[in-house]
Amino acid sequence: MDQPTSVPASSTARIIDGKAFAAGLRARIAGHVTALKAQGVTPGLAVVLVGEDPASEVYVRNKGIATAEAGMQGFEHKLPADASQETLLELIARLNADPAVHGILVQLPLPGGLDADKVIDAIAPEKDVDGFHVQNVGRLATGMDAMVSCTPLGCLMMLRDQLGDLSGLEAVVVGRSNIVGKPMAQLLLRENCTVTIAHSRTRDLAGVCRRADIVVAAVGRPRMVQGDWIKPGATVIDVGINRIPAPERGEGRVRLVGDVDFDSAVQVAGAITPVPGGVGPMTIACLLANTVIAASRLNGIAPPADLAY
Numbered sequence: 001m002d003q004p005t006s007v008p009a010s011s012t013a014r015i016i017d018g019k020a021f022a023a024g025l026r027a028r029i030a031g032h033v034t035a036l037k038a039q040g041v042t043p044g045l046a047v048v049l050v051g052e053d054p055a056s057e058v059y060v061r062n063k064g065i066a067t068a069e070a071g072m073q074g075f076e077h078k079l080p081a082d083a084s085q086e087t088l089l090e091l092i093a094r095l096n097a098d099p100a101v102h103g104i105l106v107q108l109p110l111p112g113g114l115d116a117d118k119v120i121d122a123i124a125p126e127k128d129v130d131g132f133h134v135q136n137v138g139r140l141a142t143g144m145d146a147m148v149s150c151t152p153l154g155c156l157m158m159l160r161d162q163l164g165d166l167s168g169l170e171a172v173v174v175g176r177s178n179i180v181g182k183p184m185a186q187l188l189l190r191e192n193c194t195v196t197i198a199h200s201r202t203r204d205l206a207g208v209c210r211r212a213d214i215v216v217a218a219v220g221r222p223r224m225v226q227g228d229w230i231k232p233g234a235t236v237i238d239v240g241i242n243r244i245p246a247p248e249r250g251e252g253r254v255r256l257v258g259d260v261d262f263d264s265a266v267q268v269a270g271a272i273t274p275v276p277g278g279v280g281p282m283t284i285a286c287l288l289a290n291t292v293i294a295a296s297r298l299n300g301i302a303p304p305a306d307l308a309y
């Protein structure tokens with residue numbers, strides 16, 4: 001069909017609907033939960049929230065809703081911001097020992113004074129549905145079965161869905177955190193991508209990004225990655241969740257933007273995830289998937305093949 005003359009000839013990217021993808025994944029998970037229940041196992045996820053960060057409370061609530069909708073058991077543990085390390089470690093020890101709990105997530109970041117490394121280390125690796133325990137990180141890096149960090153796992157699922165085989169593709173991950181950047185790079189390496197990890201000391205970040213067939217932005221800087229950093233046709237995964245002032249919505253209101261400047265990137269990319277509605281919903285769905293995997297393994301049942309990555 002002819003383009004109307006007012007529309008520029010350039011094509012715009014496909015918008016990757018993470019929300020719909022996550023809904024499909026959650027529906028499959030609910031089926032696996034039903035099957036596990038028939039074998040006497042109800043997958044249980046414990047979420048621990050220390051302090052009262054409003055954004056964290058939103059995520060914890062969403063996790064609770066998704067857990068219930070999938071037919072799983074949810075356990076919420078709220079501790080005051082001034083809870084001691086000892087109290088938190090005692091709670092984790094109890095959850096480790098509780099046979100009804102198959103997944104344990106301690107919401108990060110923790111309030112000052114608490115040592116996140118020690119807390120993660122205390123979680124039983126087989127219940128570490130975040131994939132943050134050094135045993136899971138090491139297992140992923142050496143190619144063994146591991147609990148894989150939910151956010152990178154969700155990103156990978158969307159990439160595989162968009163691109164099929166990722167072998168040989170140039171992937172640039174911007175950000176090197178333990179929770180997103182590094183495990184994302186490991187997963188892409190496992191998929192046979194040529195992986196570059198960029199960070200705050202990277203020289204010519206725009207030039208590095210321009211080489212990439214796949215750009216994953218996990219920086220925490222609103223709209224940093226510009227359209228002219230993107231190779232035409234590349235796939236862009238925006239992990240960033242940034243709250244910025246939105247006075248147009250009323251005084252004191254905020255809105256969510258990613259680490260990618262969506263409006264310019266969408267003009268160049270082949271496909272791109274939006275914020276909200278991209279990576280975030282996939283993170284929660286993958287958390288449920290990891291809980292089903294953990295519940296299966298802890299009961300000597302083979303995890304569902306379609307959830308294995």
Ligand SMILES: NC(=O)C1=CN([C@@H]2O[C@H](COP(=O)(O)OP(=O)(O)OC[C@H]3O[C@@H](n4cnc5c(N)ncnc54)[C@H](OP(=O)(O)O)[C@@H]3O)[C@@H](O)[C@H]2O)C=CC1
Nearest residue numbers: 151175176177180199200218219220239240241279280283
């Ligand atoms: N959608 C989801 O489910 C999730 C979203 N997030 C979001 O993803 C983003 C990243 O989170 P997280 O990984 O925890 O963040 P961190 O703050 O732990 O890491 C940020 C990384 O970005 C790098 N960086 C910072 N500034 C620049 C810059 N100017 N140029 C290049 N690199 C830079 C840092 O480099 P250096 O190491 O050199 O300091 C660091 O490696 C945040 O917006 C967060 O809210 C996080 C988790 C889940």
Ligand SMILES: Nc1nc(=O)c2c([nH]1)NC[C@@H]1CN(c3ccc(C(=O)N[C@@H](CCC(=O)O)C(=O)O)cc3)C=[N+]21
Nearest residue numbers: 058059105106107108109130241276277278280281283
């Ligand atoms: N131990 C631990 N594990 C985590 O996985 C973890 C964490 N700590 N701390 C915080 C980050 C952040 N995170 C998000 C999860 C879902 C959405 C999400 O669902 N976002 C919606 C919008 C939600 C909103 O409106 O705020 C979306 O992008 O569409 C976002 C962010 C998990 N994290």
